[in-house]
Amino acid sequence: xxxxxxxxxxxxxxxxxxxxxANKYTRGKLTVIxxxxxxxxxACLASKAGLVAGAGYVLCACAPQTVPxxxxxxxxxxxxxxxxVDAASLGLSHMDERHPQACLIGSGMAHDDAIQDELVGCLIxxxxxxxxxxxxxxxxxxxxxxxDATRQRANAGCITVMxxxxxxxxxxxxxxxxxxxPEDGSDEDAAAFAQRLADAYGAHILLKGPVSFxxxxxxxxxxxxxxxxxxxxxxxTGDVLAGVTGALLAQAVPAPPACALAATVHAEAGRAAxxxxxxxxxxxEDVLEHLPQAFCAL
Numbered sequence: 371x372x373x374x375x376x377x378x379x380x381x382x383x384x385x386x387x388x389x390x391x392a393n394k395y396t397r398g399k400l401t402v403i404x405x406x407x408x409x410x411x412x413a414c415l416a417s418k419a420g421l422v423a424g425a426g427y428v429l430c431a432c433a434p435q436t437v438p439x440x441x442x443x444x445x446x447x448x449x450x451x452x453x454x455v456d457a458a459s460l461g462l463s464h465m466d467e468r469h470p471q472a473c474l475i476g477s478g479m480a481h482d483d484a485i486q487d488e489l490v491g492c493l494i495x496x497x498x499x500x501x502x503x504x505x506x507x508x509x510x511x512x513x514x515x516x517x518d519a520t521r522q523r524a525n526a527g528c529i530t531v532m533x534x535x536x537x538x539x540x541x542x543x544x545x546x547x548x549x550x551x552p553e554d555g556s557d558e559d560a561a562a563f564a565q566r567l568a569d570a571y572g573a574h575i576l577l578k579g580p581v582s583f584x585x586x587x588x589x590x591x592x593x594x595x596x597x598x599x600x601x602x603x604x605x606x607t608g609d610v611l612a613g614v615t616g617a618l619l620a621q622a623v624p625a626p627p628a629c630a631l632a633a634t635v636h637a638e639a640g641r642a643a644x645x646x647x648x649x650x651x652x653x654x655e656d657v658l659e660h661l662p663q664a665f666c667a668l
Contacts, residue, residue: 397426398620405432412478419613457496474616476507524572606654
């Protein structure tokens with residue numbers, strides 16, 4: 371296993387600049403499924419981040435009581451209740467190269483809710499487009515032992531990205547029997563752990579932290595992003611990152627550069643927000659507002 375970095379040129383080439391004749395559908399559709407009654411803000415942040423990161427169309431399916439809040443957060447979002455939805459009804463069960471798309475599930479979902487867990491399982495099995503699994507959906511995968519389901523997606527040629535922080539990664543590791551890295555371990559230990567998770571789940575792993583690691587299933591290179599800032603150590607910033615990642619996948623950016631670009635832009639937005647608001651005062655909303663500046667900085 372090697373640890374490498376995406377250089378500036380590779381990141382720049384991964385930015386999905388729209389064609390002159392682009393429309394909202396050819397620029398990519400991102401479907402965000404998240405935002406429970408308890409955590410409605412996560413769906414707001416992830417969905418708006420998807421728009422800012424270039425997706426031409428963002429649909430958010432959230433808890434019924436959350437719909438008005440998400441609609442008011444960004445009027446350009448299309449918002450509906452998640453009641454009764456599945457991959458087919460959301461148009462996620464087939465691929466169309468003319469109209470690329472991706473799905474993000476889990477931002478602001480409760481991982482101990484049977485109905486929400488069922489929705490997560492339904493999307494893992496039925497979604498044919500690239501799927502980002504974040505937040506409560508990660509806990510559902512770990513808690514329900516759905517390792518086989520994510521591996522089946524890989525066997526079918528479907529792209530899955532999981533975006534765990536340290537605690538979520540530990541839950542995934544324990545569920546799959548993957549040894550956890552030592553608490554005081556090195557970057558090499560963390561990179562190797564990310565690779566083992568990727569192999570166990572058949573998914574691309576974006577292991578978030580002050581130094582983030584990106585590993586793909588059966589890969590021999592783990593990518594490192596070490597430009598993080600403690601300004602990002604606030605609730606909601608992970609939802610922004612998930613939205614950016616989902617938007618890039620929706621624009622047909624391959625998984626490894628999409629994860630690396632998302633993590634880099636997210637870190638730059640955090641640093642830019644800290645310059646304007648101070649390291650202590652940065653919020654997830656500030657990071658979201660600085661995403662355009664971060665993309666331009668590349």
